[in-house]
Amino acid sequence: GAVVSQHPSRVICKSGTSVKIECRSLDFQATTMFWYRQFPKQSLMLMATSNEGSKATYEQGVEKDKFLINHASLTLSTLTVTSAHPEDSSFYICSAGRGGADTGELFFGEGSRLTVL
């Protein structure tokens, strides 16, 4: 199956700093990538849809200026949490679908656990 890689898997940062998370499709081109956030014992909540070469579409309640998404190539999307605060501590997961015909399946990264002190 298709592989999506996320980096870093874990990151700890101080309050007020920014953190960048990378999501790469290793063996396929992903026109669209999706970013999710998961708090402890909760479900995956869609944050934004990232389209290659255009601005991301954010879900209601997600601050676009705080969660910067860049999808500059067909294999890489990045999520930058700016001026992180403890309430941003969460598990961030990306997923991607193959370019071309949408067969339904999305492929998930391993997730990135962010802890803000």
Next chain:
Amino acid sequence: GENVEQHPSTLSVQEGDSAVIKCTYSDSASNYFPWYKQELGKGPQLIIDIRSNVGEKKDQRIAVTLNKTAKHFSLHITETQPEDSAVYFCAARRAGTALIFGKGTTLSVSS
């Protein structure tokens, strides 16, 4: 947009018993329905999926059924084993959109 409801939130069974988790969805245009197993600290792992042109799909001890008219789908695990203990999520989407997840079911299989 799509809304997915999942029940039950927790499920405890004895080893060897069957487990059933049910989900309903709201968007009649959704055509892809996967089930994921998530272990602590890891990303979701696809265990089985079904598309809207199929009513049932089976893979060894796992099966999924889909009722498009009622807009619900179910996961069936037979002969449960302790290693089946995890959180299970259902999800739904249509082409070009994101997967929308249910709230999850914590399955505990005791030996």
